[in-house]
Amino acid sequence: MQTNEELKYYRVNVPRGHVGAGRSRDIIFYIKARNITMATSIARKMPGVKHSRSVFAAQEITRDEYIAGRQVSAYER
Numbered sequence: 001m002q003t004n005e006e007l008k009y010y011r012v013n014v015p016r017g018h019v020g021a022g023r024s025r026d027i028i029f030y031i032k033a034r035n036i037t038m039a040t041s042i043a044r045k046m047p048g049v050k051h052s053r054s055v056f057a058a059q060e061i062t063r064d065e066y067i068a069g070r071q072v073s074a075y076e077r
Contacts, residue, residue, distance in 0.1 A: 007032045009066035010039035013057040017050040026056060030069035036060065048075065 009032055016027035029046055033039040040055045061069075 007034060008039075009061050009063055010036060011059055011061050011065070011069060012039055012043035012055060014043050014046070014055050015050040016048055027074055028069070029074050030061075030066050032066065046074075 009030070012029050012031055013026050014029065016025045027048065029043045031039040031042050033042060036058050040058050043049065043058075044051060044055065
């Protein structure tokens with residue numbers, strides 16, 4: 001079992017679907033994962049994400065940034 005000390009925090013920017021054929025908007029998820037590959041994999045499986053497209057960007061962030069980002073739903077930003 002993983003402890004929280006082993007997990008890192010990531011901001012992952014992915015294309016959001018359900019905005020019309022051939023169009024998308026960005027959606028940002030704040031993810032806690034062991035590495036950036038796992039974080040992008042988790043973000044791509046979130047509801048509303050265009051699964052046929054790749055991740056736009058992902059970066060490691062601080063715990064404080066993660067907490068602030070999680071205060072508002074990704075779908076409401």
